[in-house]
Amino acid sequence: MKSGMRWVGYGLALAAVVLSVILATRFGRDPGLVESPLIGQPAPEFTLPSLDGEETVSLTDLRGDVVVVNFFASWCLECRLEHPDLVASSDTFGPTGVTFVQIGYQERPQDSSAWLDDVGRSDHTLYLHDPGSRTAIAYGVFGIPETFFIDPDGTVVGKIIGEADALTIGATIDAIKRGERPGQSVTGNTQQRPDS
């Protein structure tokens, strides 16, 4: 009987190990880091108002350009860190058939606008408001910052999760201009709204 109990112990130990491996390999993944199903798919269309509400912008109007769609908010530290790189990239690539679109995420447009007054804007970037987060949901945003790259045909070909630096942004645009599909890159952490 003692021998039988020992085997039961071995069996339980092995079962625990197997369960641990399964949990560690599949179910322990951060769902925000999975590959975006949008890559290789047509970019979700949007028509959004500018932060000042004076105009609306549709993605279809930008067809033919490489479009960089970035979701940001004033309460997001990583967004503040990446902002100078986004501005510099937009200033550099803006005149060459690349349009940067920054979409305020889960905050009032006046809050996004006040933050941009503080940290600076690019003359080539479109700054938009996303009522009800419909566009963020359509792009499968888990947290911010997240940046999507859309090729001139309107297909999502790249995504950066976390703080994007000018080198990664530029290299992604370079690859798209060469006709490549850069895919997804995780460069840092993302944030959710503090009260989430």
Place this chain on the structure above:
Amino acid sequence: MSERTRNLIYGGLIVALIAVVGFLIATNPTEADRVSRLGASIMCPVCQGEAIIHSPSEMAREMMDLIEERVGQGATDQQIIDELTASYGQGILLDPPVSGPTLILWLAPAIALVAGIGVIVWWRRHPSDPADPTAAPAGRTRTAVTALILIGSAAAVLVAVTSFLQDRDETALGVADLQVEDLDEVSNQTLEAVIAANLDHPQISGMRLALADRYREEGDYRSAFPHYFAVVESETSDAGQRVAALAGLAWITWDGNGEADTALGLLDRALEIQPGSVPVRFLEGRILHCSGQSDRSERVLSDLLQEPSLTVEWKQIVSDELAAVEAREVCA
């Protein structure tokens, strides 16, 4: 009709009525029912394993609003689920799909049940020896546990293989990490953006110099000039970077504008920083040659050729240039 029969009929009618009402409710849910059911089946993307209907986060609330709007517009449950999974992937479903790699999750309980029944049946068909009640159970237990271990191991292997195949599928879609490994593949515009975003970075002079050299080699002197100039002026540039930038400025001043004296002045500044610099002295000799000052060029190159630290490669380059000067060849 007896009272007992009447009671049975009434009871049967009540049960039937309840069943009909229940069926009608189940098959004709209200819009609110559908919204609630869908909300309970979608995981909140900013929470940990919580349905959006139960999450207090703003994102979950906005997703519930979206579902409500879609239901009101007449979308089917499947259309709404397809819309959300197209954005977030199947992982947003609290109940994984009964197909593909996640099929194993649905089959696992049935497999475990069948395996358990099998073990019990085997156990009962191999009864212990009643004459020896103490010895047999250990043997049977060992066999049963061995069977369970084998079943568990097989399940683990199955999950591992499924996981592997799923990863391969994702890779086959072309989704791969973007890595900037080779700066040669990075465009001038990208380097411009990196520099513009990092003007105060102490190591930015190296990137400016690399970009300016690229522009110079491409013959775009107008774009090279501000970067060479910035490297010369920057307090964070080291001596080697300043000398290289002055040499670059000297060459584009001569080759671009034909201003030999200004170019030679810039090279003098470079030699004040790094006296004896071989590239600078060679460039001085070359600009003198190209500007028709062959005698001075000959002296500079001859002196440089006597330099004991000259490498074999530089010795060859200087000798070739000196031979061209001595032959009074036109500067190429």
